Amino acid sequence: MSDPIRPTEKPPNELLTRIIVGVALVAVTVTTLILGNHEIGRHALWLLVILMALGILSEWAELTGRRENKRLALYALSVPLAIMSYLAAGPSFLALGLILGAAMFIAVFDRSIQLSLGIIYAGLPALSILFLRGIDNGLLIVFWTLALVWATDIGAYFSGRAIGGPKLAPRYSPNKTWAGLIGGVIVTALFSYVLHIYFQLPFHLVLLSIPLAILAQLGDLFESQMKRRAGAKDSGTIFPGHGGVMDRLDGLIPVAPVVAIIMLFGYS
Secondary structure, three states: OOOOOOOOOOOHHHHHHHHHHHHHHHHHHHHHHHHHHOHHHHHHHHHHHHHHHHHHHHHHHHHOOOHHHHHHHHHHHHHHHHHOOOOOOOOOHHHHHHHHHHHHHHHHHHOOOHHHHHHHHHHHHHHHHHHHHHOOOHHHHHHHHHHHHHHHHHHHHHHHHHHOOOEEEOOOEEEEEHHHHHHHHHHHHHHHHHHHHHHOOOHHHHHHHHHHHHHHHHHHHHHHHHHHHHOOOOOOOOEOOOEOHHHHHOOHHHHHHHHHHHHHOOOO
């Protein structure tokens, strides 16, 4: 998500559409997470996550120019995504191994690592979200993971808009500023502290929210670099006013696996 320095004001209808779609996406995601304690909710969460992963991979194939084998790559990723189902092995090391296996298969078949990297890029955050939801206090941890990315985006947008100043990475995203990055980090840290006070989020996770906010911005810059190389304004058009799946999840894609690793090694 960009944080323009002095952007041209969006038309009221476009801004309203963006707000409505954004609120709807957050509402669907949070509702699915809350219902994850129930059987139907668990399957709904899995379905939401696999749709996310398949959407990411589809857009990755388009941005990297590997359209000819996109369908095969989607089929290959579908195997580990199916294994992640709570009716199968669930989010496990088996699913991780199948993600890596699918990536190796596509690398050999496509004779390029570009599409195979997309399988890892799409598969790891999906596995991470499902794993995090299943741990103790998983609802809070997943919500914090999502919210810190949202808070970073919102803080970066408004602080960059209000302050402007030196650009962060003009080669890849000319609208991003250092003020936006700092504002995003501050908003994320404050929001994490609120979760610590009112919902007992461990304090060390509040501290970790600072480097994770920076990582979310790096994920945003990585996707911006991909779009610039592809000559594309957005990764897709599925969400009116927001672009594609990658446009909405670019910050979450690197953050979710890192949080999963932190939790896996007992830092919860």
